[in-house]
């Protein structure tokens with residue numbers, strides 16, 4: 425298995441090399457998922473319902489790592505032919521935005537996330553380098569202006585294709601939620617911070 429040491433495509437190095445790259449087959453295809461599954465039939469071809477207006481033009485500008493906060497405002501620009509589907513969306517405070525990592529090529533089954541110095545499986549992370557390059561971001565809906573949804577919490581690049589939007593309804597009680605390796609990485613970071621500060625238990 426070939427691996428890359430980091431998830432993120434460095435600015436100016438979008439054509440990453442040296443790792444498994446399913447996208448080589450269709451390098452110009454924004455929504456590779458559609459082409460891949462069409463070959464096997466039975467599935468669907470995703471198409472953008474809109475695009476993200478984001479302050480981020482480069483992945484390096486997007487906050488990453490432990491404690492990173494996503495508070496940037498942006499606009500989900502929904503295409504006119506899908507605008508009717510936004511009916512009644514104003515009543516929801518938060519939305520799940522499903523989108524395509526259109527500038528990420530290939531995937532790594534194991535990768536080192538920015539929030540840890542240990543490798544984890546792609547399906548235990550939010551890496552952009554995934555077999556099906558689909559992103560999921562929960563944003564706060566600030567207001568709607570016809571087909572424009574003004575939101576807070578974007579972590580997508582400018583022009584990112586939006587595949588779907590659903591209301592966010594959390595039904596997991598906090599006491600039953602487990603945060604896996606991320607909680608361990610956070611605890612290690614707190615311990616080393618305390619050690620560095622000379623704090624003893």
Ligand SMILES: C[S@@+](CC[C@H](N)C(=O)[O-])C[C@H]1O[C@@H](n2cnc3c(N)ncnc32)[C@H](O)[C@@H]1O
Nearest residue numbers: 483486525526527528550552559560580581584
């Ligand atoms: C860690 S991923 C998490 C995305 C989403 N919240 C999720 O969980 O699926 C966020 C990173 O994806 C990268 N990214 C954002 N928009 C992208 C795009 N359109 N194509 C490729 N990579 C993108 C940036 O490096 C950003 O910091």
